[in-house]
Amino acid sequence: MGDAHPAGDAHTARLYREHLSAGRAVLGEVLGGMVETRSEGAWVHTSDGRGYLDFGGYGVFILGHRHPAVTAAVHRQIDAHPLATRVFLEPVAARAAAALAAHTPAGLDRVHFVNSGAEATEAGLKLARAHGRTALVSTLGGYHGKTLGALSATANPTYQDPFRPLLPDSAAVPYGDPEALAEVLARFGERACVIVEPVQGEGGVRIPPPGYLADVGRLCRTHGAFLIVDEIQTGLGRLGSWWGVDTEHVRPDVLLVGKGLSGGVVPVAAMVATDDAYAPFSRDPYLHTSTFAASPLACAAALAAVEAMEQEDVPGRARTLGFRLLHGVRTACTPYTGGLVREVRGRGLLIGLEFGAEQAVGEMILELVGRGVLVNHSLNAGRVLRLTPPAVVTDDELRLFLTALTEALHAVAARVG
Numbered sequence: 001m002g003d004a005h006p007a008g009d010a011h012t013a014r015l016y017r018e019h020l021s022a023g024r025a026v027l028g029e030v031l032g033g034m035v036e037t038r039s040e041g042a043w044v045h046t047s048d049g050r051g052y053l054d055f056g057g058y059g060v061f062i063l064g065h066r067h068p069a070v071t072a073a074v075h076r077q078i079d080a081h082p083l084a085t086r087v088f089l090e091p092v093a094a095r096a097a098a099a100l101a102a103h104t105p106a107g108l109d110r111v112h113f114v115n116s117g118a119e120a121t122e123a124g125l126k127l128a129r130a131h132g133r134t135a136l137v138s139t140l141g142g143y144h145g146k147t148l149g150a151l152s153a154t155a156n157p158t159y160q161d162p163f164r165p166l167l168p169d170s171a172a173v174p175y176g177d178p179e180a181l182a183e184v185l186a187r188f189g190e191r192a193c194v195i196v197e198p199v200q201g202e203g204g205v206r207i208p209p210p211g212y213l214a215d216v217g218r219l220c221r222t223h224g225a226f227l228i229v230d231e232i233q234t235g236l237g238r239l240g241s242w243w244g245v246d247t248e249h250v251r252p253d254v255l256l257v258g259k260g261l262s263g264g265v266v267p268v269a270a271m272v273a274t275d276d277a278y279a280p281f282s283r284d285p286y287l288h289t290s291t292f293a294a295s296p297l298a299c300a301a302a303l304a305a306v307e308a309m310e311q312e313d314v315p316g317r318a319r320t321l322g323f324r325l326l327h328g329v330r331t332a333c334t335p336y337t338g339g340l341v342r343e344v345r346g347r348g349l350l351i352g353l354e355f356g357a358e359q360a361v362g363e364m365i366l367e368l369v370g371r372g373v374l375v376n377h378s379l380n381a382g383r384v385l386r387l388t389p390p391a392v393v394t395d396d397e398l399r400l401f402l403t404a405l406t407e408a409l410h411a412v413a414a415r416v417g
Helices: 006-020 022-030 068-080 091-101 117-130 148-153 157-163 178-191 212-223 244-248 275-283 296-311 314-336 358-370 395-416
Strands: 036-040 043-046 051-054 108-114 135-139 170-173 192-196 226-230 254-257 269-274 341-347 350-355 376-378 381-387
Touching: 006 022, 051 395, 068 296, 091 108, 091 269, 091 296, 108 117, 108 275, 108 296, 117 148, 117 192, 117 226, 117 254, 117 269, 117 275, 135 148, 135 178, 148 157, 170 178, 178 192, 178 212, 192 212, 212 226, 212 244, 269 275, 296 314, 314 341, 314 350, 314 395, 350 358, 358 376, 358 381, 358 395
Parallel strands: 135 170, 135 192, 192 226, 226 254
Antiparallel strands: 036 043, 043 051, 108 269, 254 269, 341 350, 350 381, 376 381
């Protein structure tokens, strides 16, 4: 591909190799060596002047890039008071917490802001331990972050093995299998903390059978286990509802929130808990803290993001757009089903294309980049191409994506089979 700024882009690649990650530099070069410099809506632009339709972003950009309301709120906060002393009370964090709690399932009213999804997981696991829940139960293929505690729940040997030993008394059960969960809970009893996703994102957009989340909630109540539902990727409208637990009316002890909470502008995440669950952190505000957590700048972004989601009915838009996108993707994949493509599955604006071979995923990413479209692979499912587009995608942009997908499938099928 041509590059209008080869010297500058080569310099960036060199700095990556020398100061960030040599592997990341190689990956960037494989994808064409482009350097992204600006963004808006559903588009990311590179230094050579090209625009790329962003159907990736790992679930962060449900509002698109640089949503006007979020960027305006962040600009105002920078001009007024971006970071707090943490001595006095700070009103933006309080308002952001109230706005988020107004949309969480009933009873989940206590908000603990952090800086990333992994930190939200860590806060949830520590809160469970404050209640004596020292045994951790997660699901195979689940993804909850890569910090040490979160990694203990991210049941993938590729990421776990180099850092063992992890947290003791940890077990992973098959996703979507309540009987397997029941067996483990019978062993751990009230010491158990269960963490689960409503849909496994990094696991390859794995959708559990109907009633699974309700079964998980029932089993946790029966055995006295502490329940954490990780909605870092699935929450805030991504699945076509505010939360993935909404469809089965499950109220966990802790709900993890992130990605879209940033509004696509400033990193922020949160652990939201019931009054009873949050009691140890509520009594002692210094039991679990972070210097930059709940900063006015991040909370201004979170507050504006939640308000924009409500005003623009992002869950409804994601549901409608997701239905159309899933239908279009399945139509494009029909000629290759049973061969190149094994299955297409999704809910809302979280859609996965499972291929017969991992090679096909890499080929598809390259073909789509060449046609001006960005998508993601799945960290815990190498054969799954993942789509997480923003809810602001227009009809023209949807058609552009489906045309690029159709052409990319044709090209990859000719090479991979």
